[in-house]
Amino acid sequence: MIIKMKEQATKKEYEKIVAYLESRHFEIKDVSSEHIMVFGVIGDTSSIDPHDLYAFQGVGEITRVSTPFKKASRSFKRGDTIINLGKGVQIGGDQFIVMAGPCSVESEKQLMKIAENVKKAGAHILRGGAYKPRTSPYSFQGLEEEGLKLMRKVGDQTGLFVISEIPSADLLPLFETYVDIIQVGTRNMQNFHLLKALGKAKKPVMLKRGMSATIEEWLMSAEYIMAGGNEQVILCERGIRTYERYTRNTLDISAVLAVKELSHLPIIIDPSHAAGRWNMVEKLSLASLAVGAHGLMVEVHHDPEHALSDGAQSLKINKFKTMMTEIDKISQVLGKRHL
Template sequence: MIIVMKSSAGRKELAEVKKRIRELGYKPHVIHGTTRNVVGAVGDERGKAVLQTLQTLPGVESVVPILKPYKLAGREVKPEPTLVEIVPGLVVGGEEFVVMAGPCSVECESQILETARAVKAAGARLLRGGAFKPRTSPYAFQGLEEEGLKLLALAREETGLPVVTEVVNPRDVELVARYADVMQVGARNVQNFALLKMLGQLDKPILLKRGMSTTIQEYLMSAEYILAEGNRRVILCERGIRTFETATRNTLDIAAVPVLKNQTHLPVIVDPSHATGHAHLVPPMCYAAAAAGADGLIVEVHPHPEDAASDGPQSLRPEDFRQMMTRLAAFTDAAGRTLNGAD
């Protein structure tokens, strides 16, 4: 249920509504609007009719059922877009089209520092890099783990770029959180609900990638797990889905961007690297993402893709990334967005 407060309602009335929601066995989630507050009451669907009694409380304007199965992620409870602050001065979901870039995996100090310098010079706002790498093969490179996290922190110290990196296992959440500015959940873990619940208890942005066979509704229900635990700083990422096509690594569901923007208030970015699997296809998909209304990109960049420990074929060289960023400015401008580092 959504409890819509009157514009004149104060803290006392809001506190009483929250108290009564808890007494009825539900969890209150307050969304502060520009003119009034809204309270989402989340819990067992079977007894939600009792929440209608909240209509009689002082300061309550109306009590409205939430029709979608995802209660907190949907626009019913929060019509205006959510702005996710990464660090002061850097927001995903606002006017700026935010680009995150870096290697698939952190391999050594020289590699991550060279990449970090290059992507920053080209206009990237965050440095991506994997320290823990979930791989299809148990024999593939699995990442440098904590040593990789330390190298990412070193690159952040030198360049000032906030770091986004993946957490794979619930037991590693605390460790990764010590180093990362944004915690990434990869496609394979989109329905790892134990992990999602733990991330929901952090006060850190979460970058949630869509699973390779996950429907939009299933995807938003995964986001709901994080939101229900209290963390509202969720960024969605379309990274391609599995289809019958073999010409690309996955099939980039570009239509998912406007669909998600219509159904949820959460910001949406696109990963064209994992979606296509081929470096020459990445720039066109970057432009398509901007045109479709995405809030940003996460792109793989490596100084020497031919020697990369993972995902070399889909990684842009620094010069190719710079050229892509230059051309991207025309698309973000047409979409009414700004791009850092644009000429």
């Protein structure tokens, strides 16, 4: 529910109705501007009769929000959420951010070589898996804590921010120590215990779309994190499972437009997992920029033929550099800032 006060309403009138709603255990989300007082009422508002609220002086307009997600809804926040990482890097707004790196952290030497090259090419954030939730229990599972330490070390030495995927809530203290952005993978999109824990985290969270999730289900998962108090949420479209077998997944590029209509949260695209084929990554990346995504997450490896995971979808360093050159050209045409 959204309540808009009359233009001539006083602060005392605003505080009176807010106090009443808080006494009924509703959460208040203030979205006032310089000229008008507006706030959202979060909770089970079906118990509220809007006509009763008009009894409060200064109330101008009451609107019920039909979507099940509230804090993630554009109805509650008209302006886009922009997440500031520091050093001029923002996710959201008019910047186009690129996260790049190996699927898995394999060694310090491997990670440093890739990080130095993606940094030179224009990437802003180093991606890399330390804990690897894999379909097969016999596949490489990652270097775990040692991998996180290497990510932090290499990130600091190259000046890149760091993102890595968290598999379970008990590892949150480690991730808050070593990474700048905590990633929730597709298999954990509806791990509600983990999402609740991330609601208490101090770091931004990138939430990948579940491989069979609807957009509403995806945004409801974001709502879990935001309801816990952490509103620094980034959405990542990484392809959904369809009947098509030629590609690893099917990239739902229309999800960018849908999310931007429904939500204020920034959204990026992972073309590597969407296609599963390195030769498709560049074109899908350019399409992501053109459709209005706020950034990319791309897998890059200096020797993909011998990568311990996802070599088939990883760009070689020279291919990544070529792609970044094309991104720069299109960014200028579209008026996007690519640092």
